[in-house]
Amino acid sequence: MSETKILEHVAMMTELRNQGVRAETTQGVRRDIARQLGVRIPGNQTPLNERDSWTLPDAAKVFGVDYEALRIAANLGLLTTYRPRTRRGTLGRRHVTRAEMNRYLSQFEE
Known part of the structure; x- marks a missing residue:
């Protein structure tokens, strides 16, 4: 996973948040974006x-x-x-x- 892909993902999530995407749809959108970018997003977001x-x-x-x-x-x-x-x-x-x-x-x- 490259740094560029991570930055693209963060930018996309920020854009979705700014557009007012509701929490119910965010998880599905995140999953789709992760597949497109080849990024694995862990299910447990707690550090x-x-x-x-x-x-x-x-x-x-x-x-x-x-x-x-x-x-x-x-x-x-x-x-x-x-x-x-x-x-x-x-x-x-x-x-x-x-x-x-x-x-x-x-x-x-x-």
């Missing part, structure tokens, strides 16, 4: 560092720790994780909460 829970790879990025270390800690039971249900009702990927990450990382502080 990673503002979320209350993450998948293990995302938690590793936010807290700046090694993913493999988190995975091993979760496998050993040192890091408590949960698996939320997907839309189909099956168990999803492992998630860890902010409080649990803070508790786990506080063990390594001096």
